[in-house]
Amino acid sequence: MPEASTRHRAERAVVIGGGVAGLVAAVELAQRGAEVALLEGAAQLGGRARTHHVGGFSFNQGAHALYVGGAFHAALKRFAIAIHGKPPATNGTSMALYRGKLGVLPRSLASLARSGLLSVGDKLTFVRIQSFIKDGERPSGSFAAWLDGERLSPALRATIEAFARLSTYGNAPADMSAAATLDQMRMAMQGVIYVDGGWSALIDGLATRARSTGVEIRTGASVVSIETGHSGVRVKLTDGDAIGASTVLLAVSPNEAYKLLPVASLQQAVEQAIPARANVLDLGLERLPENAVTRVQGIDRALYLSLHSDAAKLTPDGGALIHIARYLAPDEKPEADAIAELEALADVALPGWRALERQRQRLIGMPVSHGVPRWNARRPGVRLSDASGVFIAGDWVGDSGMISDAAAASGAEAAKAMLAHSTAMVRAA
Ligand SMILES: Cc1cc2nc3c(=O)[nH]c(=O)nc-3n(C[C@H](O)[C@H](O)[C@H](O)COP(=O)(O)OP(=O)(O)OC[C@H]3O[C@@H](n4cnc5c(N)ncnc54)[C@H](O)[C@@H]3O)c2cc1C
Numbered sequence: 001m002p003e004a005s006t007r008h009r010a011e012r013a014v015v016i017g018g019g020v021a022g023l024v025a026a027v028e029l030a031q032r033g034a035e036v037a038l039l040e041g042a043a044q045l046g047g048r049a050r051t052h053h054v055g056g057f058s059f060n061q062g063a064h065a066l067y068v069g070g071a072f073h074a075a076l077k078r079f080a081i082a083i084h085g086k087p088p089a090t091n092g093t094s095m096a097l098y099r100g101k102l103g104v105l106p107r108s109l110a111s112l113a114r115s116g117l118l119s120v121g122d123k124l125t126f127v128r129i130q131s132f133i134k135d136g137e138r139p140s141g142s143f144a145a146w147l148d149g150e151r152l153s154p155a156l157r158a159t160i161e162a163f164a165r166l167s168t169y170g171n172a173p174a175d176m177s178a179a180a181t182l183d184q185m186r187m188a189m190q191g192v193i194y195v196d197g198g199w200s201a202l203i204d205g206l207a208t209r210a211r212s213t214g215v216e217i218r219t220g221a222s223v224v225s226i227e228t229g230h231s232g233v234r235v236k237l238t239d240g241d242a243i244g245a246s247t248v249l250l251a252v253s254p255n256e257a258y259k260l261l262p263v264a265s266l267q268q269a270v271e272q273a274i275p276a277r278a279n280v281l282d283l284g285l286e287r288l289p290e291n292a293v294t295r296v297q298g299i300d301r302a303l304y305l306s307l308h309s310d311a312a313k314l315t316p317d318g319g320a321l322i323h324i325a326r327y328l329a330p331d332e333k334p335e336a337d338a339i340a341e342l343e344a345l346a347d348v349a350l351p352g353w354r355a356l357e358r359q360r361q362r363l364i365g366m367p368v369s370h371g372v373p374r375w376n377a378r379r380p381g382v383r384l385s386d387a388s389g390v391f392i393a394g395d396w397v398g399d400s401g402m403i404s405d406a407a408a409a410s411g412a413e414a415a416k417a418m419l420a421h422s423t424a425m426v427r428a429a
Contacts, residue, residue, distance in 0.1 A: 011035055011426075013418050014235050014245040016223045016260070019047025021393040021407035021414075022251030023206040024075045028415035030213035031079075034422070037243060038215055039235070041222035045207050048368075049404060051198030052361060056316030057284035058198035059361045062368070063306055063323035065192035066202070070405035073193075075412060081205035085195040089310040092294030095349070096162075097303060098155070102348065105297055106159065117299065122156040129160060133186050138179035142375040146178035158299045168402055169368040170276040171302050171327035180373035184402050194312035226250075226261050226390065233389045246425055247418040251393045251411060253370045263387050269380045273371035273396050276403075277328040280366055281342035284359035285350075288320040293349040302327040303341075305349050319358070322350065334365040369403050371396025379406075382414040389425075391418055 013029050015022045018040030026038045044050060052059040066073055066083065076083055096105040096117050106112040112123055129150070139146045143164060147157055161173060167188035170176050195201055210217060222238045226248055233248045250257040254273045258266040288294075294307040308314055309321040324342040328334065335341070339362055346353050371379050371394075379398055382391050393410040395402070400409035 011422055012037065012243075012245040013247045013249070013422070014039065014233070014243055015249045015251055016226075016235065017047065017249075017251030017394075018042075018045040018207075018217065018219065019251060019394075019407065020049050020072060020203075020206075020404045021395070021397075021411040022047075022249065023203065023210060024072075024408045024411035025249050025251060025393055025415045025418075026210045026215045026217075027079055027206060027213060028412050029418060030210060030215045032415070032419055034419060036210075036215045037245075038210065038217045039221040039223055039237065040217070040219045043220050045217070045219060046200055046203040048366075049199040049203055051200035053198070053200070055284065055359045057319065057321055057359045058200070058314045059282045059284070059321070059359070060198045060323075062278060062280040062282065062325055062363060062366060063304070063308060064195070064199050066195055066199075067187050067190070067192055067405060069187040069190035071401050071409035071412070072404045072407070075408045076202060076205065079206070079209045081202065081209060083193060083195065084197070084201065085193045086311040087191050087193060088306075088308075089294075092307060092310060093292070094295040094297070095293050096159070096299050097296050097301065097345075097348070098158070098299040102293065102296065105295070117159060118155055119153070122153055125150075125152065125156060126159065133182050134189065136186065138182060140375075141178055142174055143176045143178045143181040144173035145375075147173065155299070162297050162299045165302060165327045166297060166304065168276070168372065169278065169327060170372040170402075171329045172274055172276070172372060175274050175330060175372065175374055177373045177375040180402065187401075187405075194308045194314075196313040198312075198314060223260060228261075228387050228389055245389075246422045247389050247391065249391045249393055249414050249418060251414075253367070253394065254396050257392055261387055261390060263384065265380065265384045265386050266392075269371075269392075269396070272374070272377050273379075274330050274374060275367050275396075276369040276372050277365050278363070278368050279326045279328065279334050279338040279342065280361070280363040281324045281339055281346070282361040283322045283324070283346065283353065283357060284315060285320040285322065285353055285356040286358050287318050287356060289350050289352045289356060291351055296345060296349050302329070303345055305345050322346070328365065338364050369395045369406070373399075373402065382410055382417050389421060391421075
């Protein structure tokens with residue numbers, strides 16, 4: 001076994017994890033003059049924001065929409081990274097799946113008027129609730145408790161829950177904060193972008209910006225442990241190498257963070273995190289079938305189907321890329337027939353799709369977020385109280401936003417906290 005080489009740099013920041021959180025943090029750190037090394041265990045950067053390119057199709061890890069009002073979009077703009085893509089097309093057919101039948105999905109006043117899903121009284125209440133959300137109301141307690149207080153009919157309640165699932169990817173109304181859920185629904189109303197070439201285009205932009213600001217990026221560099229001490233933090237890699245740093249960012253899942261550094265604050269983070277998970281079937285078709293329904297929102301079942309290639313360049317000429325998902329409740333185990341359920345939805349929406357299938361991607365029990373915002377516990381902050389010099393970021397960290405926006409916001413916040421820590425160490429020396 002070769003002796004581990006240890007390189008110590010007092011001002012050095014090491015970022016572990018090359019997903020959205022780690023890359024945003026690395027750029028923020030480097031732009032403010034820190035010497036940064038980013039270690040990514042996988043062969044490629046991006047984490048859950050990577051894109052699988054196969055046969056001319058660009059598969060994100062399930063349906064990915066960039067929220068124009070969110071912290072990830074703001075970070076990309078701040079770093080002057082170009083975003084090519086478009087909002088979802090409005091000329092497709094959007095339907096609601098309720099009691100096994102497709103009906104008009106109430107998305108606009110016109111479709112609300114036509115929809116048979118809701119009674120006249122429910123439609124008026126739906127408009128009132130939309131205004132309540134737009135007005136910036138932030139009820140306390142859980143999302144389920146807020147819905148209880150509204151005394152909605154079963155159909156209207158299921159409709160509001162479906163729109164909440166769509167914007168948060170969470171299927172945990174009893175656990176999720178009502179305020180955070182409504183914040184996210186409000187942000188979704190500002191619009192989203194489907195990105196040309198998939199989210200790897202955004203990751204490539206971040207990696208290019210990171211390298212140009214001096215970040216050393218190492219892929220295939222898996223970290224096995226970190227140790228804290230008076231002289232800083234020591235990061236050990238699987239290949240036996242070790243790197244010394246003044247600050248380290250764990251931009252990984254809560255479980256992985258706790259595995260690398262088993263301290264009480266991370267144990268608590270693991271115990272308190274409620275993940276949002278999904279079963280996903282992504283289909284690359286030779287073309288869109290005739291009479292296809294391009295978006296289906298499950299109302300009484302936590303299902304979703306959406307064509308992304310009508311807005312973004314994701315396929316060979318003439319092709320179609322469709323994302324289908326089931327939002328899993330916190331304790332729900334993916335069933336053995338998870339994919340059959342998603343294929344059955346494709347049968348309803350995309351007549352004849354099986355003969356047109358060219359590529360597919362399946363993700364079972366895929367973590368969309370490692371920690372949704374809870375109503376009765378805060379997500380952990382970026383600083384660890386029991387590990388000096390070690391910080392955390394990811395979609396399970398901090399009070400700001402959800403999914404990739406939480407990852408970007410906590411990455412940026414962690415970078416600032418790391419710089420402040422290094423400055424304080426230098427002053428104390
Ligand atoms: C189906 C699906 C749909 C989604 N839809 C949306 C959407 O529409 N909009 C949106 O904003 N977000 C969406 N998301 C969420 C978004 O992808 C994530 O929130 C975001 O990518 C998380 O970034 P992260 O950096 O926190 O974590 P990750 O992407 O998980 O990155 C962590 C990285 O750390 C690396 N790593 C782990 N352990 C180690 C180690 N020991 N050493 C070195 N490296 C290590 C991993 O390989 C990984 O690259 C979706 C996710 C899924 C799965």
